[in-house]
Amino acid sequence: MPPQTAADLARQLKAMADPVRLRILSIVLAHADGEVCVCDITDAFDLAGPTVSHHLRALREAGLLAADKRGTWVFYRATDDGHRLFTRLSRVPAARP
Helix, strand or coil, rough: CHHHHHHHHHHHHHCCCCHHHHHHHHHHHCCCCCCCHHHHHHHHHCCCHHHHHHHHHHHHHHHCCEEEECEEEEEEEECCCHHHHHHHHCCCCCCCC
């Protein structure tokens, strides 16, 4: 694996190494429209708005989510990288004893 590819993947894995971020990505990917308003994401958690924003920013900076502002709301959608990585990680087979 080339050094830059390894660095990019490590950054993405680090961003996903948090249960809240995994759930956020899951919510976005499961949404029928393929994008979710920040208000719906915030409502799914018992966390303060700034905390959810922190997690969303980490996912955006890792290239796993993209955002569009429409009026006062921001809508999030998974990037191709976010979709691929989440799908791969969520299908990892269980370890055998």
